Amino acid sequence: MPPENLPAILEICRTRRVLVAGDVMLDRFIRGNVSRISPEAPVPVVHVTREDAYPGGAANVARNLAPFAGKVHVLGVTGTGPLTSQLHDLLEEHGIDTSGLLASPEHETIVKTRVVARGQQVARIDRETIKPPSPALVARALAWLDEKLPEVDAVIIEDYAKGFLTQELVDAITRRAAALGLPVTVDPNPGNPLRWHQATAVKPNRKEAFETAGLPDPGDVPLWALLERLPALGERLWEKWDTHQLLITLGEHGMALLEKGRPLYHTPTRAREVFDVSGAGDTAIALYTLALAAGCSAPQAAEISNLASGVVVAKAGTATLTPDELLEAARLQKNPAGSAVSAPPSPPAQG
Numbered sequence: 001m002p003p004e005n006l007p008a009i010l011e012i013c014r015t016r017r018v019l020v021a022g023d024v025m026l027d028r029f030i031r032g033n034v035s036r037i038s039p040e041a042p043v044p045v046v047h048v049t050r051e052d053a054y055p056g057g058a059a060n061v062a063r064n065l066a067p068f069a070g071k072v073h074v075l076g077v078t079g080t081g082p083l084t085s086q087l088h089d090l091l092e093e094h095g096i097d098t099s100g101l102l103a104s105p106e107h108e109t110i111v112k113t114r115v116v117a118r119g120q121q122v123a124r125i126d127r128e129t130i131k132p133p134s135p136a137l138v139a140r141a142l143a144w145l146d147e148k149l150p151e152v153d154a155v156i157i158e159d160y161a162k163g164f165l166t167q168e169l170v171d172a173i174t175r176r177a178a179a180l181g182l183p184v185t186v187d188p189n190p191g192n193p194l195r196w197h198q199a200t201a202v203k204p205n206r207k208e209a210f211e212t213a214g215l216p217d218p219g220d221v222p223l224w225a226l227l228e229r230l231p232a233l234g235e236r237l238w239e240k241w242d243t244h245q246l247l248i249t250l251g252e253h254g255m256a257l258l259e260k261g262r263p264l265y266h267t268p269t270r271a272r273e274v275f276d277v278s279g280a281g282d283t284a285i286a287l288y289t290l291a292l293a294a295g296c297s298a299p300q301a302a303e304i305s306n307l308a309s310g311v312v313v314a315k316a317g318t319a320t321l322t323p324d325e326l327l328e329a330a331r332l333q334k335n336p337a338g339s340a341v342s343a344p345p346s347p348p349a350q351g
Contacts, residue, residue: 006304006330010068010323012294017071018286019148021173022058022158022165022187024076024101025110026087029053034117046117055090056112058158061187064286064320066094073148075100075141077133077164079108100144104137110162130163142172149176154293155184156285157199161191174198185289186243187281188212200292201245202237203285209248213237223253227266234258245298247305249284255309257302265299267306283312283320307333 032046055063062074074091078084078101087109088098113125133141149155155177159165175198177184183200190211196202210217213236218229234246238260246258257265287308291301304326311321311329 007327009291009294009296009300009304010327013068013070013290015070016154016290016293017073017152018065018069018154018156018290018293019073019075019100019152020058020062020065020156020158021075021100021145022061022156023110023160023162024059024074024078024087025056025112025160025162026083026090027054027056027060028111028113029116030113031116034122044117044122046115046122053086053090055087057110057160057162058156059087059091060320061156061158061282061286062091062096063094064283065290066096067320067322068287068290071095071097071152073097073100073152075102075144075148077102077104077107077137079103080105081109083111084109097148100141100148102137102140102144104133106134106137107131128162130161132163132166133169138166138169138172141169145173145176149180149182153182154289155182156289157184157186157196158282158285159187159189159192159194161189165192165194167194170194170196171198183289183292185285185292187285188241195241197242199241199243201247201288201298202241202243203247203249203281203288204237205249205281206251209233209237209246212240226250226253227256227264230256230258230264234264247284247288247298247302249281249309255284255302255306257298259298265302267299267303269306269310280309280313284309287326 029052030048031050032048034044034046036045038045058076059074062072065072074096080103084103091098108127108129111127114121115123157173174184178198186196186199186202188202188204188208190208204212213233215233215236218226237246244260248256250256252269254267254269284305288301288305291304307329308321308326311325
């Protein structure tokens with residue numbers, strides 16, 4: 001259950017500054033109605049009624065932080081042109097520092113356009129060119145980091161495997177942050193198998209965790225059977241990543257926190273209903289990191305992160321939440337508190 005002193009924690013969060021580094025994107029939504037099938041091909045004809053755009057990828061993590069943190073900075077690479085300007089404008093509307101969005105003529109701003117009709121997504125159109133940053137671009141990123149890192153309280157690395165995050169750049173970020181004593185959290189992507197050996201926490205989802213560990217996902221099993229497999233999973237992931245904490249999101253089963261030398265901690269789902277899971281992982285890493293920066297223990301941070309994610313999945317699209325919504329969700333929370341699991345849980349008694 002979220003800490004009883006959540007209002008005080010959120011007040012501290014308002015004084016914290018967070019830097020988000022990773023693959024920034026622009027999420028566009030074209031919404032409309034469908035009344036017929038095209039005579040040209042067996043596809044629906046969508047009559048557009050509205051178009052929306054939001055920060056996506058690492059930029060959405062920054063957007064999730066903005067209502068809670070004192071200041072948010074974002075580091076990533078973009079192209080040039082109107083779509084890049086739109087991404088800048090959307091972030092700046094939330095007071096986010098965009099000086100770390102490094103424009104490059106060799107790259108294009110990643111744009112994901114979703115076509116939605118009658119509440120259902122009928123198509124997604126992606127504009128992206130996946131390529132690593134040039135040495136000159138890495139030098140620009142490091143120069144910017146050297147300027148900004150002394151001003152922040154925590155760092156989030158958001159990897160969507162779109163090319164910006166290389167081992168060289170990640171090592172430079174974690175090494176510089178560790179020298180300053182800053183917590184560093186990571187949202188990894190199996191498509192970009194990087195080492196995270198100086199990170200404070202890595203937050204894979206269930207699928208990513210089993211895939212990276214090279215273990216079979218047990219599938220649709222009872223909670224006790226899933227939790228029973230997590231300590232071995234954690235050992236495999238620590239061999240690969242050597243991080244201090246693992247926060248594994250488990251979908252309808254909530255979250256599991258593994259810390260070296262401590263019992264597994266499980267917090268059940270706080271979602272009252274699930275409408276759309278888009279962006280829930282961004283919310284989870286944002287609030288977990290900010291809670292750590294505010295002085296929370298890892299289990300406290302996991303509870304806050306889990307509660308925030310439960311609010312977001314009840315919203316449509318790439319959603320975020322406000323401090324008032326989080327406090328109201330905590331007030332309405334009736335579920336039992338999370339708990340440490342000091343030994344593998346047992347199956348229910350038979351007969």
